[in-house]
Amino acid sequence: MPLELSGLTKTYSKDGSGFRLLPIDLTIETGEFFCLLGPSGCGKTTVLRLIGGFETPTSGKILLNGKDITQLPPHKRNLHTVFQRYALFPHLSIFENVAFSLRLKKLGRSEIEERVSEALKLVQIEDLRDRRTDQISGGQAQRVALARALVDRPEVLLLDEPLSALDPELRVKMREELKALCKKVGLTFIMVTHDQEEALQLSDRMAVMRDGQCLQVGTSKTIYEDPVDPFVARFIGQVNEITGDLFGDSPETYFLQSSLGNFRIKKNGHPLNKRLNLILRPEKMRLLRQRSQVQENLIEGSICDLTYLGSRTEYTVKVKDATFKVFEQELERLKKRKLNVGDNVYLTWRTEDAILLNSPNS
Amino acid sequence: MDSKATTSKQIPVTALVFIGWLFLMTFLPFLIILGMSFLERTPLGTISFHFNFNNYARSFQYIYLKVLFKTVWLALIATLSCLAVGFPVAYHLARSKGWMKQLGLVLLFIPFWTNFILRIYGLVSLLGNHGLINQILLSLGIITSPLEILYTRTGVYVGLLYNYLPFLVVPIFSALEKLDPSLREAGFDLGANRFQVFWRVVIPNIKEGLFVGSLFVFIPMLGEYVIPDLLGGAKEAFLGNVMVSQFFVMQDWPFGSAMAGLLSALMLMTLWIQTRWSKTSGLRGGSLNA
Numbered sequence: 001m002p003l004e005l006s007g008l009t010k011t012y013s014k015d016g017s018g019f020r021l022l023p024i025d026l027t028i029e030t031g032e033f034f035c036l037l038g039p040s041g042c043g044k045t046t047v048l049r050l051i052g053g054f055e056t057p058t059s060g061k062i063l064l065n066g067k068d069i070t071q072l073p074p075h076k077r078n079l080h081t082v083f084q085r086y087a088l089f090p091h092l093s094i095f096e097n098v099a100f101s102l103r104l105k106k107l108g109r110s111e112i113e114e115r116v117s118e119a120l121k122l123v124q125i126e127d128l129r130d131r132r133t134d135q136i137s138g139g140q141a142q143r144v145a146l147a148r149a150l151v152d153r154p155e156v157l158l159l160d161e162p163l164s165a166l167d168p169e170l171r172v173k174m175r176e177e178l179k180a181l182c183k184k185v186g187l188t189f190i191m192v193t194h195d196q197e198e199a200l201q202l203s204d205r206m207a208v209m210r211d212g213q214c215l216q217v218g219t220s221k222t223i224y225e226d227p228v229d230p231f232v233a234r235f236i237g238q239v240n241e242i243t244g245d246l247f248g249d250s251p252e253t254y255f256l257q258s259s260l261g262n263f264r265i266k267k268n269g270h271p272l273n274k275r276l277n278l279i280l281r282p283e284k285m286r287l288l289r290q291r292s293q294v295q296e297n298l299i300e301g302s303i304c305d306l307t308y309l310g311s312r313t314e315y316t317v318k319v320k321d322a323t324f325k326v327f328e329q330e331l332e333r334l335k336k337r338k339l340n341v342g343d344n345v346y347l348t349w350r351t352e353d354a355i356l357l358n359s360p361n362s
Numbered sequence: 363m364d365s366k367a368t369t370s371k372q373i374p375v376t377a378l379v380f381i382g383w384l385f386l387m388t389f390l391p392f393l394i395i396l397g398m399s400f401l402e403r404t405p406l407g408t409i410s411f412h413f414n415f416n417n418y419a420r421s422f423q424y425i426y427l428k429v430l431f432k433t434v435w436l437a438l439i440a441t442l443s444c445l446a447v448g449f450p451v452a453y454h455l456a457r458s459k460g461w462m463k464q465l466g467l468v469l470l471f472i473p474f475w476t477n478f479i480l481r482i483y484g485l486v487s488l489l490g491n492h493g494l495i496n497q498i499l500l501s502l503g504i505i506t507s508p509l510e511i512l513y514t515r516t517g518v519y520v521g522l523l524y525n526y527l528p529f530l531v532v533p534i535f536s537a538l539e540k541l542d543p544s545l546r547e548a549g550f551d552l553g554a555n556r557f558q559v560f561w562r563v564v565i566p567n568i569k570e571g572l573f574v575g576s577l578f579v580f581i582p583m584l585g586e587y588v589i590p591d592l593l594g595g596a597k598e599a600f601l602g603n604v605m606v607s608q609f610f611v612m613q614d615w616p617f618g619s620a621m622a623g624l625l626s627a628l629m630l631m632t633l634w635i636q637t638r639w640s641k642t643s644g645l646r647g648g649s650l651n652a
Binding site: 052053080090152 | 542544545547548549550551552553554555558562563566567
């Protein structure tokens with residue numbers, strides 16, 4: 001059974017920030033790893049706190065398994081939060097931290113012992129059970145927080161930027177563990193993050209947010225390949241953008257007329273003469289030495305920078321007063337680099353790889 | 363490099379001045395008192411340099427022990443009253459925001475811009491039979507005869523509470539301020555109600571602050587002299603009052619010194635218990651430095 005948010009809004013007027021969370025409608029499926037992604041101040045943490053019960057929505061409803069939990073206080077909701085800085089209780093040992101929720105439920109000694117051990121084992125920290133919270137590392141504290149939140153089997157686990165306090169190497173390692181943990185326990189994980197790579201890697205689906213608004217919900221692949229908004233496209237991965245006006249000379253062929261030339265596009269319901277953004281991912285573009293056989297979607301420029309990164313080379317190409325990023329994969333070992341800084345090149349792409357979006361300035 | 367290493371081990375001059383002052387004005391007089399407590403009073407009221415333990419033996423006589431116990435008891439009750447009144451104050455101050463918090467702290471300390479003795483005389487004129495409180499209550503017809511507050515134990519409690527409250531509120535306030543708000547949220551999140559969050563999360567994490575605050579008021583209360591003298595009348599004498607009368611009325615400096623030595627030992631013992639306790643309970647001495 002899913003977690004449903006319907007028409008959820010939150011307005012802060014007291015602190016004068018004037019923040020508004022616009023109505024959000026979301027259905028998060030059971031067992032799904034769902035990410036709320038966006039820059040700071042976009043409202044993603046507010047959504048998480050509303051679900052956790054730490055904030056009351058201005059309007060709208062939260063349904064967990066069909067039951068309305070909007071007005072329930074946090075301790076009556078069958079979901080737990082992993083806090084950004086873990087919020088482990090400093091006065092309790094690791095064992096007692098994990099046992100906290102079980103003790104409140106007044107379970108028997110042997111059952112508490114058994115379930116805490118099981119939870120500690122799940123996150124591989126059985127040997128830390130008698131330590132104090134100031135005797136463990138950040139990565140270990142993260143595991144304790146996970147064990148504490150999972151021990152009494154909630155229906156949903158909320159994670160508030162859980163990896164942001166870890167050093168980069170550990171962060172990447174913990175990503176894989178989190179994903180594996182979600183599938184192992186079969187619970188719904190809802191994670192807030194501002195790290196697009198983290199969201200791409202972890203989430204089954206994600207919601208991209210900006211300014212209190214949910215811009216797009218979808219799988220990593222949908223969000224990357226089919227963004228519905230230039231902001232989403234720019235926030236996830238890198239983009240090259242060409243702004244122009246749509247025009248058509250026959251019912252089948254449409255062109256984007258821009259200062260860099262006319263480019264063929266697939267029509268998808270945009271009206272003629274509308275100002276549009278043509279968005280191209282760097283890895284979907286090709287560099288050519290000569291014009292050769294390609295006739296359309298061609299821009300002439302010169303390489304002003306290149307960076308060899310092992311699996312790929314990143315080129316920066318200057319075209320008039322614009323620059324384009326192009327990533328080319330290094331497919332053959334010991335192949336001599338064919339292009340150098342200063343070389344004249346042609347940029348090209350397949351018509352179907354271009355993303356066409358409404359220009360926000362129009 | 364070398365000179366830097368040596369200077370870092372030396373005590374700075376400014377600190378030396380202070381340490382010297384402390385030695386001269388606190389430690390040295392204390393040593394004199396301690397030395398005197400082993401001497402003898404001559405019938406003329408002068409001091410004879412005859413080393414003995416008689417003054418300490420006399421301190422353990424019933425009438426003096428009774429004063430000691432009463433002092434400890436009254437200080438204890440007053441400390442607990444301070445906790446009962448001060449904790450909610452600290453709690454609300456710590457949770458309020460912006461100018462409310464500033465205002466609360468200022469209000470807490472404004473009385474301290476007035477001299478201590480003046481404040482006590484202020485209380486005398488408030489609490490007396492013809493004082494403001496009785497006047498108002500009488501004129502409103504709530505009481506028919508004045509409430510006996512001044513020169514009773516209640517008067518002493520009122521004075522102690524009024525004067526020591528901020529010293530208890532501040533350490534508790536700073537302990538609450540330092541308490542990570544997400545700990546309370548984590549408590550709620552894990553299924554604790556308000557009551558359980560308070561007793562299982564808040565209190566255990568500020569108990570050092572509670573203890574330090576209590577000692578901040580309990581120890582000086584043990585040595586209190588002016589408040590019982592001016593607000594309690596003769597019946598409610600503290601050990602401090604008995605000591606003063608030994609020095610200035612009975613002219614028995616050695617015996618007065620022995621009582622002072624005993625009281626100091628009691629205070630040091632309280633401090634020692636506190637340090638022992640905070641070590642064994644595995645708490646870091648954070649709130650002491652606050």
